[in-house]
Amino acid sequence: MSADDANVRRPTLTEVAALAGVSLKTASRALNREPNVAPSTGRRVRDAADMLGYRLNGIARELRRGATSSLVGLVSGDLANPFYSAVASGIERELRQHGLLLITANNDEDAELERSLVDAFLERRVRALLVIPSGDDHEYLAIEGNRGVPFVFLDRPPDGLAADAVLIDNAGGARSAGEHLLAGGHRRIALVADLARMAPQRGRIDGFVSAMHAAGNEAWEPYVRTDVHDVRHAERTVRELVVLDPAPTAIFTTNNRLTTGALRALRDLDTPPALVGFDDFDLADVLGTTVVAHDMTAIGREAARLAYERISGHTGPARTIVISTSIIARGSGERSPR
Amino acid sequence: MSADDANVRRPTLTEVAALAGVSLKTASRALNREPNVAPSTGRRVRDAADMLGYRLNGIARELRRGATSSLVGLVSGDLANPFYSAVASGIERELRQHGLLLITANNDEDAELERSLVDAFLERRVRALLVIPSGDDHEYLAIEGNRGVPFVFLDRPPDGLAADAVLIDNAGGARSAGEHLLAGGHRRIALVADLARMAPQRGRIDGFVSAMHAAGNEAWEPYVRTDVHDVRHAERTVRELVVLDPAPTAIFTTNNRLTTGALRALRDLDTPPALVGFDDFDLADVLGTTVVAHDMTAIGREAARLAYERISGHTGPARTIVISTSIIARGSGERSPR
DNA sequence: TCACAGTATGACATCGATGTCGCTTTTGCC
């Protein structure tokens, strides 16, 4: 109401039209460069728009055009974790090519919060929803999935829901890590895993175990530690492992956080056990850490691609893309049992 | 038009109202839990909404409520860079407390793209815009800044524009890095810096140089390398530096990418020069790398806080928050000149 | 019983753009 407020309000198309001395519709046509506008009229309208500092109201446009925005939502864990941020980066790059923008929200690993974020995104009429779920119960998405908003699951398979997914070959990667250590002569191999209730972790645990079984090795069994959920906990766990008698001669950590913790624990040891970590990370080369690597950016890119295909009208059964893994030997995984 | 499309369309409030046998407005009141709705009516409306899988159209609501969304935009570099993702994480956490969501877009270090992303965000009527600018010319934001959309600059000061900003004490941090190395007895100290046209880099270069001047040291001058823009280039540059005769006894790298490159280059050296890097990074403790640290999450948090204050109506002159730095000695910066 | 406050509800305008349709005015061509 005050002069201040008037300054703050953005001009509407109606005002631009009035200044240019044309009708609302003609102004709209001119700014959108639609055909059948006289060049002189077009110029007059655009000048008026510039003069007023006019900017289109995308909200109004989207309402009129079909109540659907050009936003794609991503619900994931904290972007401070390089895994999530690398995935987000891959998504963003792919979406941008199609003129779509990415909204991100952090579920804080809390299923309740995740649910309300998904709600918030759906109310904003995102075109697609990409989720790296924290929980296991995805039933609550079932209704949505059938109502025109495409869902893509990343890293964790949809549970009780037919939806596109991009997964990592967790079992395969973990199995090859196990085989790699076995081939190096290790038998007492410790497994340090995150929350076993999370599907990717289950896959990695199973893959590792199957490698052990295939080799007829049982010496690893006393050294299994699961539900290790953060860096500090991992560091503590590994410190405890290495002072056992007999101590494990090798350690397999099942994600980047746990590997970080293990590296901290092993830092000052004279004869550290061998170490293989799932997930590659920055500077692993400098540290000489052997990892099970996979292309995190590709996960995001592929997920965005699947989503875009659905947005563009693709129908058909749910697809699953599995991103392959490969061992990168950098030394830590090649230390022989002492 | 097909049956399929009909399935895909989300029901509108009008349809919910019809099913519940009440008027549009009453349905609106019931779902928003406004007063003066009979309990039985409220229940009937909510049941109808559930039955139809109704979800509010946030776009329509926002248009009606004032053409402004609950989104805040962030234009930054690639989230794959841990600096940007840490900042984004800090922003997102702070915004969430106020019910705001974060839209991110990567400017690819391109001023033109940045400009168009800002445009896109403004068209979507973001409540505030946070920018880690790639270019130096921020004039193009001047009109916007005065039109009610608060701007906050992160990491780089607004140029020719009065806007809130959150900066790092670049000069101070770099000066203390220089002093730290001088105190360790170094004289031939190499400076490896990123694009000197970017303000933060200028600040870091200036801070370093001022420390050298204050100490009356000139032996660093042959070892200045600026406009080193990526990890590979940094690695190459450092490889070239260490084989000079006389070689520098210490190196100061002015951001995380350059430090990474330097670490790669120095990896295999028997007697590496001392190294101090600007920006802390994951596993720097394990690598024993001395750094000039600062709280990246805090940068995001403070920026979001400033933005939120403006959104909430705060007016007044532009504010600048400077995030302090501190040296974390981990070994690499304490190696003495050979 | 009447007046009146308060409750429950609905009709209609509105936010700012775009789509449809219709009315003039040019333009092109025989």
Add this chain to the structure above:
DNA sequence: GGCAAAAGCGACATCGATGTCATACTGTGA
């Protein structure tokens, strides 16, 4: 010069919600 087609423009409805205001009903106190 005449006529059809195309160009140029505007009036009005519309997207899906919310705000305003009017109205009908309910209960209470004099």
